[in-house]
Amino acid sequence: MNKYLMREKVIKEIELIPLEKLNEVYNFVHFLRIGLEENKVNKEKILSFAGCWNDMSDEMFDDFMEDIGQRRREAFLGRRNETSIG
Known part of the structure; x- marks a missing residue:
């Protein structure tokens, strides 16, 4: 599927989302974009x-x-010794 058709499908789906859920959608999309x-x-x-x-x-x-x-090895040995119950 080409990217323009996919973009249109996503936009149409977003338009069907209730207004009270748009903040969640925005946060998710923003997270995806920033992460990339x-x-x-x-x-x-x-x-x-x-x-x-x-x-x-x-x-x-x-x-x-x-x-x-x-x-x-020395660093992990030190951490292992520090977290040992003794």
């Missing part, structure tokens, strides 16, 4: 990091990944 815009911005931010490690040697990258893994 924010998702696009987040995707662009994430993609800006693509290839940032290309100039790193394999050895340096392996060391970096090991360091990250170690930091995560």
Whole structure:
């Protein structure tokens, strides 16, 4: 179905909604639109990091990944110990 026909169908459905429900419809549509815009911005931010490690040697990258893994293990171990019932 083409986008113009779909838009018309949505508009016709909205016109049939009771006035007291329009605020809910507006909030839902607004949420969808804003969510899509924010998702696009987040995707662009994430993609800006693509290839940032290309100039790193394999050895340096392996060391970096090991360091990250170690930091995560320590961080999660600390959280697990803090939430333990003891």
